[in-house]
Amino acid sequence: MTGAANGEVFSFAGVTGGYGATTVVRGVHGAIAAGEACCVLGRNGVGKTTLMRLLTGHLLLRSGTVRLAGQPLDGLAPDERHRLGLVYCPQDRPVFDNLSVRDNLTLMGPIDAGRHAPLLAAFPVLEARMAQSSGTLSGGERKLLSFVRGIAEPGRLLLLDEPSEGVQQENVERMAGFLREAKAAGRALLVVEQNLAFARDIADRVIVMDRGEVVLAGSAAEIDEDTLAAHLQV
């Protein structure tokens, strides 16, 4: 498969789908190589989360293809995609709020000293509440917990839907640090963001969506602030 040969971890083309008879996302395409971050930008309601749900197998594609390391993901359930290395941190309800913080992190395996320890050290707010029900966390703290859960998983592809939403600025900066480390380790990132500064901080590529379609795509260095701002204006 050519995609894999080019170092592309993840690629999707012609992605179309939605809810019931309504098509929300139309013909969206993109590709991410190992060690690269792609940010999906766009105003509220343009289909960014729907795109993520289509890519992760929570919604069925009406048409299009999604490939992970060259392998088509058609018809695979979310847990099967996870086994192939696709890690997903959703925007809404990012944690199991009936389980403790610790249980959220150890649901599929024990705490890993190498992977969890630096994350918990960086986010003491979670470390201090390991035994507490995650339902007692604030919205931003839940996003943080979801982020820690996802980035500690070994999968080669990380899909994050608005990871910085509601998170304190200092923690957003730490998140960006961990994402840069993940890139350095060769992982591929697809991040939906509203926080432009955060996106600028981590993105190698940018996809801008409007009304379910890609209206601008390219390398982050090439797209200047004004063009981007023009697209994101309400």
Added chain:
Amino acid sequence: MDPILTTNILNVVYEVSTLAVVVLGLAVVFGLLNVMNLAHGEFVMIGAYCAFFVQTQDLPFLAAVPLALLVCGFIGLVVERILVRPLYARPFDTLLATWGLSMLLREAVEAIYGRGFRSVATPLTGSVDVLGAGYPAYRLLLTAVSIALVAGLVWWFVQSATGRRIRAVVNNPELAGSVGIPVTALARNTFVFGCCLAALAGVMLAPLLPVNPTLGLDFILKSFFVLVVGGLGSLVGLISGAGVIGGVESVVSAVSDRTWGYSTVLVIAILFLWLRPNGLFPRT
């Protein structure tokens, strides 16, 4: 203590604990799959017939346990695959489908064994003296086994990795798949497990019941009442629901007769549906 009072208390405990075993299977399946298995009572019935079959083959009573688990586990596996899975997220359709299944299973058993009542010999005869009251030994054993079974399952559910994953799926099915929980397999196993639990209850209760094809109807109705009263939220709700339904029925039956016992339970269930439809411990 007054022996009659002692006997009545033991009857209530017996009624509540055995009912809790039947409802537990139904509730776990509903919690995880959102499927109200109206054929749950028929799995109890098939379990009871397994005990009868074992008796006709001159095998020891306990041989009915693996037989019932195999038969009901297998039926559960097939039913989950061809009936329940295609209808996930369509609660009304699963109600109809499992109701149809319950009729099918009743008719199938009737075709083999006929409508008549069969009796299964009690494997443990005699009575035990409890605080001056003579109480049937088998009932006592059954109460102890039921309490141990429910307590063991609750303990397992609370502390095991699989129990945590089941709670995770109940809380947030979408996220559960994405963190790698094999949701489909877990749902299948849970459904089969619920059927097996009903089968086990059927074997245990067989010596105390007139074994006949319609035996399951009584159980599904009572189980449903338990969930109406207790709410679908938690094990606490399940046990308190079983306490209310099983307790009220056996107390009213003791001071009056079974018809009044049953009517009172029905009235309580109606009142709950009317005034407190989410039960004592609603799902949050």
